[in-house]
Amino acid sequence: ATKRAFPPGFVWGTATAAYQVEGAVKADGRGQSIWDAYTHTPGKVADGSNGDMADDDYHRYPEDIALMRSLGAGGYRFSVAWPRIFPNGGGRPNPKGVDFYKRLVDALHEAGIEPYCTLYHWDLPEALQRKGGWQNRDTAKAFADYAGYMAGQLDGRVQHFMTMNEISTFIGNGYGGTTMAPGLGLKGQALAQARHHALLGHGLAVQAIRAATGAKTKVGSAEGIDAPMPAYDAPEHVVAARKAALEENAGYLTAMHTGRYTDLYLKTLGADAPKFTPEEMRIIGSKTDFQGLNVYTGNYYIAADNERGYEAVPFPSSYPRMQSSWIQFAPDAMYWGPKLMAEALGISDIYITENGTSSTAAPDAEGRVLDIDRVMFLRQYLGELQRGIAHGAPVRGYFLWSLLDNFEWSRGYSERFGITWVDFATQKRTPKLSAMFYRDVIASNAV
Numbered sequence: 001a002t003k004r005a006f007p008p009g010f011v012w013g014t015a016t017a018a019y020q021v022e023g024a025v026k027a028d029g030r031g032q033s034i035w036d037a038y039t040h041t042p043g044k045v046a047d048g049s050n051g052d053m054a055d056d057d058y059h060r061y062p063e064d065i066a067l068m069r070s071l072g073a074g075g076y077r078f079s080v081a082w083p084r085i086f087p088n089g090g091g092r093p094n095p096k097g098v099d100f101y102k103r104l105v106d107a108l109h110e111a112g113i114e115p116y117c118t119l120y121h122w123d124l125p126e127a128l129q130r131k132g133g134w135q136n137r138d139t140a141k142a143f144a145d146y147a148g149y150m151a152g153q154l155d156g157r158v159q160h161f162m163t164m165n166e167i168s169t170f171i172g173n174g175y176g177g178t179t180m181a182p183g184l185g186l187k188g189q190a191l192a193q194a195r196h197h198a199l200l201g202h203g204l205a206v207q208a209i210r211a212a213t214g215a216k217t218k219v220g221s222a223e224g225i226d227a228p229m230p231a232y233d234a235p236e237h238v239v240a241a242r243k244a245a246l247e248e249n250a251g252y253l254t255a256m257h258t259g260r261y262t263d264l265y266l267k268t269l270g271a272d273a274p275k276f277t278p279e280e281m282r283i284i285g286s287k288t289d290f291q292g293l294n295v296y297t298g299n300y301y302i303a304a305d306n307e308r309g310y311e312a313v314p315f316p317s318s319y320p321r322m323q324s325s326w327i328q329f330a331p332d333a334m335y336w337g338p339k340l341m342a343e344a345l346g347i348s349d350i351y352i353t354e355n356g357t358s359s360t361a362a363p364d365a366e367g368r369v370l371d372i373d374r375v376m377f378l379r380q381y382l383g384e385l386q387r388g389i390a391h392g393a394p395v396r397g398y399f400l401w402s403l404l405d406n407f408e409w410s411r412g413y414s415e416r417f418g419i420t421w422v423d424f425a426t427q428k429r430t431p432k433l434s435a436m437f438y439r440d441v442i443a444s445n446a447v
């Protein structure tokens with residue numbers, strides 16, 4: 001079949017995060033993070049595991065860069081562990097921690113791979129959590145100080161910085177729930193205020209990164225979305241899905257790209273609304289150069305005669321899902337997600353900063369991992385992404401989650417998202433069938 005081409009210069013990459021792959025949690029002066037504390041609390045992680053060793057990428061990054069090179073990848077999204085740079089969240093920086101990331105990005109450049117750096121992927125220094133973490137407005141300032149310092153240290157080596165990864169997830173599940181660190185299960189105004197402080201941290205960090213780096217630096221964030229999709233392509237349902245794009249993300253992307261909370265968001269929260277000032281909203285709305293979107297699935301919407309003008313269509317239990325039950329199989333998400341978010345929020349540059357799936361495929365008698373469910377998933381989602389871009393979605397690149405099987409948060413090692421099988425006993429890496437598929441996509445810049 002004829003392949004569908006992506007634009008020239010489209011960035012193909014893979015993504016990881018520090019706590020999920022680095023290991024070496026006590027090496028070279030690293031401080032404790034909330035995830036170290038959380039995973040060492042019995043009963044928090046499905047298989048009782050933690051990220052103490054993970055993929056030992058802290059030592060094996062040269063080997064992992066060789067894997068990226070064999071894919072022909074042009075980009076790599078990684079995160080910096082705040083507790084490696086400021087073990088207690090602030091004060092005197094830890095030079096050994098800074099040096100690790102300088103070595104990593106220099107090795108990437110040597111391999112012809114462009115580094116894309118996330119400054120916060122959930123591993124808050126535990127010392128700051130003891131002072132309230134994101135419930136404490138001071139944490140927003142501490143984050144900006146760390147982000148500005150680290151961006152300055154990597155200036156000239158890294159051109160794309162993302163302030164934070166998925167505020168919606170670390171606030172929603174970590175502060176509003178108990179399935180992620182710190183697992184507080186907050187409700188009402190306390191939760192809304194913590195969310196507001198995280199947004200403020202993002203905005204202050206955008207300004208701090210700009211102040212610490214050169215004019216060529218691009219600043220954004222990587223946010224998770226349940227992509228808004230019309231149940232089917234009828235004008236009234238497309239309008240409904242576009243409204244959902246705005247309102248369903250009112251506590252996150254919409255505020256970050258408009259500098260205000262929507263009336264409906266504040267009305268829905270009522271007395272539980274966050275306390276905020278016009279100045280804080282201006283900071284939250286600080287202009288960024290690109291928006292990273294983490295897209296795995298979405299929600300279908302139909303037009304409705306209610307205040308919102310839309311209603312979500314619930315997924316019947318028979319709706320197809322991947323191994324991780326939260327991933328409803330919805331390739332449409334890659335067509336409608338970037339398109340409607342760009343239209344609703346006036347975003348002109350998007351990167352898919354995460355997309356992929358878990359799979360139970362394991363080595364067969366010959367040691368091969370024939371993860372055909374992941375290959376099918378990627379082919380369908382990339383096909384819809386290509387169609388969306390052909391119809392005008394401003395997407396500049398794609399980062400597959402993940403290069404390696406790794407520590408999947410409270411699922412531990414029970415859900416593998418890698419295109420590379422990792423034997424966690426020996427740390428041996430084995431490219432899966434999906435790695436061969438992805439290598440061909442990259443080589444032909446088409447799917």
Ligand SMILES: O=C(O)[C@H](O)[C@@H](O)[C@H](O)[C@H](O)CO
Pocket residue numbers: 017020165166169224294354401408409417
């Ligand atoms: O999007 C997220 O939740 C995180 O950014 C990743 O760290 C996850 O590991 C991945 O998405 C698979 O769940």
